[in-house]
Amino acid sequence: MLTDDQLDRYARHIVLREVGGIGQQKLLDSKVLVIGAGGLGSPLILYLAAAGVGTIGVVDDDVVDLSNLQRQIAHGTAQIGTPKVESAKAAVARINPDVKIVPHAERLIRGNVRKLFQYYDLVADGSDNFETRFLINDACYFLNKPLVSAAMLQFEGQLSTYKPYLGEGHPCYRCIFPSPPPADVARTCGEAGVLGALAGTMGSLQAVEVLKELLDIGQSMSGQLLIYDALYADFRKVRVKPDPGCPLCGDQPAIKEDF
Template structure:
């Protein structure tokens, strides 16, 4: 199942009783879609590749710019102007040549979301806009896919896992955030700024939650929202409830696994 190189590479995983050879094999067989190869996607992709996730899909239509390098550690000065998916594939191959990388150099849209997400076991969303986050949530629900999503702005980060397709008591993203905020009410990182290392903190935690879900380890973040205040060095957890009136997973919405639901 594993080459000699792989056995040595993943030795610290394999000696964990909770992982072992069987767990490492699950990671090798896993297919994870990462949306966004930026401040969050960079650490997510690096740690998932290092962990031995067999297939990593990357969705991003942007190119590497100089202002990205303050936080997007996948990319380098030498790869300025290159497609982020291509740059990410180079970095992942250099870290772990056993990983299969699938480059989706396109923007996630209502037209391609089901096709892209449907080909993977679990989704890690590191997108930077609400339209994409809602689209990812709704598509994951309809396709019975677990979603691990994170967001960062200025000095604050948040992280949660959504798997409402499993039924009660699991909420979806829309149960917590029913609709996008009014335009202009929440500035983008390009307007408000973001501490670069914050992406590393939240992206690493996001990768960890993906691995936990794939291996069935520990307590899932489903039903909980993890909040991090970098200035205070403070983590806190907020309980989340499923909304019976939710447009995506509520009583009047289309059941998981069927067409319909909100986009």
């Protein structure tokens, strides 16, 4: 049963036919792991907390830096030097006392990925490097966890949901991006730049897809890649099929579970 305060707080959800009181309780019972409390993770964490997702784990080993504040809205000037997971926890506490934030002040590696992922219903990737993205994808495949992933650089963002463990029609991240680009091609936001407000757009879209997956409503983004060009206000969706030659989920997989 929702409390009176919760009925007021989530009233705009409850009147939605697709959510209602049952859906809101489902969100309160859900556990989401967010990788990265930076540009994407900041709006994602705040909107999931506002929506009443009951448990949000946050994985990040970095501290707040002045250069983060142009886009990482979960943090402020007073938090410079503070671990991002603690700053994000404080920001959520100001928004919604219903939500439990579990800070994981560590870097995601093969040695801890199973321990971190097994507790959560869904993983949301807001990381900023390909090594971590591939690790997250592989772990979600082997552990049967839905993955909602967003990325951005300069004026462009990308978003998709990956559920390859469901089989036919559900590609994984490696089906689209088989391997990391060469080091001299792969650039970070620190190297190439990024429009700060783009992080808000992509993180908010990512939050919507997470909520849809938790509630099992609407059309999943699995099998589709959303591309947003901020300079031209252009959204387009590209249909993506599983790759039979994918080294993870293809016909002859070469990647083995090693974590």
